[in-house]
Amino acid sequence: MSRPGASTASKDEIKPAQVYELKLKTQQIQQQTRQMRTQLSRAQDKIVAQTNAINKTFEQNSDSSNVVSNHANTVPQLQRSVESAQNTLDELKKEIEQAKKDDKTFVVRELQEEDKIIYCEYTRLNQLIEEGNSQAQMLSNARENAEYRCSQKNFQNLRAQIGELQDSINSLRDKTNAYKSKTAKIEAGIRFNDETAQKKSVNQIKKEYNEKMQKINEDIENLDKQLGTEKEDHSKQVAELQEIIDQMRQKIVNKLQNPDNGEEEEKGEKQNQEEEEKKEQ
Structure with a gap:
């Protein structure tokens, strides 16, 4: 029965240190993904807060010239903040999607490496069995020779x-x-x-x-x-x-x-x- 990765397992032997390194990289990527999700959540909260502030600003009615002046200055700033937050949100979404893809890729690779390791272990055990049978035959021949002597x-x-x-x-x-x-x-x-x-x-x-x-x-x-x-x-x-x-x-x-x-x-x-x-x- 053919096994996935069997053709490459015979060429490139995977060492335990390499498997550990891959697992460590996977954990690092998962940690980065969680951090990005946290940053995205904070950015979304910030956008919501700024949006609420904008809405409150537009709802306020004041005849004071100072208030009008402040309102005129605040609106563009808030708009720029909204645009910046939206750009940040888009970038974070892209990074999250890319991280998800990379995470899946590393999971698949890790499973492939584990499959290679299992196949290598299977091959090694078969070799040990063959060597054991050969050694048993050698011992049997030596015993027969000794018995004859x-x-x-x-x-x-x-x-x-x-x-x-x-x-x-x-x-x-x-x-x-x-x-x-x-x-x-x-x-x-x-x-x-x-x-x-x-x-x-x-x-x-x-x-x-x-x-x-x-x-x-x-x-x-x-x-x-x-x-x-x-x-x-x-x-x-x-x-x-x-x-x-x-x-x-x-x-x-x-x-x-x-x-x-x-x-x-x-x-x-x-x-x-x-x-x-x-x-x-």
Whole structure:
């Protein structure tokens, strides 16, 4: 449904200070209108009084020359006063009519501004509802992600990976022990051969043994590092999950206590959500 002033409300946002200023101007105009009406009433009373004085002057009959002279001087003065009062009356009537028009215009404008404010408030509430729904969806996704991380299945997968790494380390250690045993047997067998050939064979065997042992030790060291990394990642994930749960609780409490959050808090929440998604990737 279209609303009056809806097209202009989206372009020019009306501030409460502007509305207050318009109301103040309206009150000032109303005060001026009342003052003009008072002045008009006084002018009308003055005209009536002067008219009565003129009538009384014309009704008086006097043979005195002084009275005739005064009457002759008074009549033009009174006529000029009447004309001046009539002009003043006409001007006041015009000002009153103009004030009435201006007053109506300001009332209409004030109603239009109030309509704009109501529409802006309606739009703002709709935006808050949409943002609330979006935030609720984000919290729901974060909760589901946290539940999955805390699920038994995820812990079982991590334990299985750690177990596989531990089995690989044990297998390499068994191979190392087997190589040591084989080397000892070879050294014992070549003791009865020629001393030169014995030295040559022993040196060759030791060299091969050392190379294999070095390779095995490197593999064991890499697996130990990988296992330590997995354990550290597992501990970090558990800590992150606990932090996410605490943040979600705090967000819910803040949302219940302060439903109208600022733009800065909403941007911070979106940024944290993006950082969490990057970490997951």
